[in-house]
Amino acid sequence: MQAYLFVHFKEKRTPDGEQVYFGVSKDGFYWEEVNDGNPILWSYYGDKGVRDFTITRTKEGKFFILATDLSLSYGMLNQYQHSWDKISRNGSKCLVLWESDDLIHWSEQRMIKLGDEDFGCLWAPDLIYDKKNDDYVIHWSSSHSCNNYGEKGIYYSRTKDFVNFTEAKVLYRKEDSGVIDSAMYEEDGKYYLFLKSEKNPARIILMESENITGPFEKIEEFDNSMESLQSGQYEAPTAVKLEDGRWCLFLDFYGCSAEEQGYVPFIAEKMSTGRFMRSDKSFTFPYGYKHGTILTITMEEYESLKAYKKMPSEY
Template sequence: MEAYLFVHFKEKKSPDGEQVYFALSTDGFNWEQVNGGQPVLWSEKGDKGVRDHTIVRTKYGKFYIIATDLSLANHFDGKYKGKWENIVRGGSKYLSLWESDDLLNWSEQRMIELGDEDFGFLWAPEVFHDLMEEDYVIHWTSALASNHFEQKSIYYSRTKDFESFTKPQLLYRKEDSGVIDSALYEENGKYYRFVKSEDNPKGIIMQKGTSLLGEYETVDAFSGEMAKLGSSTYEAPTAYKLSNGKWCLMLDFFGVEGEGQGYVPFVTDDIESGLFIRSDESFSFPYRFKHGTVLSITMEEYSRIKNGY
């Protein structure tokens, strides 16, 4: 792969921000907007707004975009009565999904229901291709009515075709706080998980394990670098491997309103070390992206997207 596609949304007060946006890069450092900075897909179902996008390339040639069904611009003050508590208890019951063969022509939006009546919401889906099982693990954040919605945790479901899904199971629950926004990666037979901890500590934590669904341990070196930031107002971790072998971790900074918020890049020479160093000076963005993921693409796909929109 020689280029990168960033699928994301924009944090705006208007409904057009909570849609599907694309950005492109040939090096993973310098990003350009697609479609003149306008959405490439619009949500027409559910809340008619989507957040927390992920994209996956399947072994059978399909691409899928999956996102949280949630629009604060459309419904925060009305349907949700201005309270996040109401979203936690009864919003985002479905995930939005689009599929494509070429990253240019997309299917009609489809709503998928992975939880049941016990799930208060489904947020921030991510997809991991499990080569061992030859299927795809969708993981997301939820809180359950049976637990009085008191602790957000990470759940998962498996699929081979994005049509049928297994019953949700618990992937990770942190004993001393809620966790949201999970991201999973594999490198040299080891598994790395990034999540946002809501307390003890507040902020992003990194964990590593030897199996996808097994036990993980916290990477202390990463925690040390996060402590140097002087702020815990980061969320939505997403990472991708650069052509030079380094890894870039994007963290979504929400500590300010408006222009200063959005993704901030951190780079490491070796993901196992956990030493991700903030690297703003190496990157350029046409605007501050919000919660999304990066897909490695070919130069042919890069040209197709750039010219197609």
């Protein structure tokens, strides 16, 4: 029997919101807080805040968390001067990384520089294992000097050891708008890439490819599934394959006050169909989870996380 871990942050104006939080579930539907709803990890380097997490379990059994190096709590009042454009152009060229053998004991925070000076801020990393190359593809969104830091694209880098990383390359650009918040999954040998399209349409889209680095083609049926959603109100797609074989897609709803924001679930029999049905009534959350990723875990790991407590003096 499998369980689930949801790594996320909280939408708050205070710095404690932009840290690493865990939620767990036995079935992927009923979610519970970990550590009494307090942070698991705290960022002390870079912008001193982290958002937009991804987590993976490597084939050797190690766990890695990657995150955007960004604190709106600190930065908006200081170096970014209340300007999203300044963040986009001048934000961190690094992602934040932690590693663990057991989900309980974590390494010291590391800053990994994947963008050179032509990049703007590196946003919302995601990770996927490439069976053909026996390495890991890290992808993220960023603006770039090539178009004067205009519409964002998706870039990627490869690593085998999370120490050495290849030079960043373009994974996907959309001709008529920027794209952000990439999340990729494999099903039956094909790769499926969720993206937030910033316009045309201003909603989540789904792409597919025979290869992990593309080229990607749009799944039109998914657009039909999303038609009823208000444009420009959902972001940060993350999905998990449930134990019964169905896929659950979570979209982060932000068209409301910070206190009401959080994930909305959709269910599909298969990713390839593109047909996802909204399923709010089947799910419960202890509070609004913000931009994160779900990892399948064992019941033993679930029990360890449920029992986990971290004293304030341990941060």
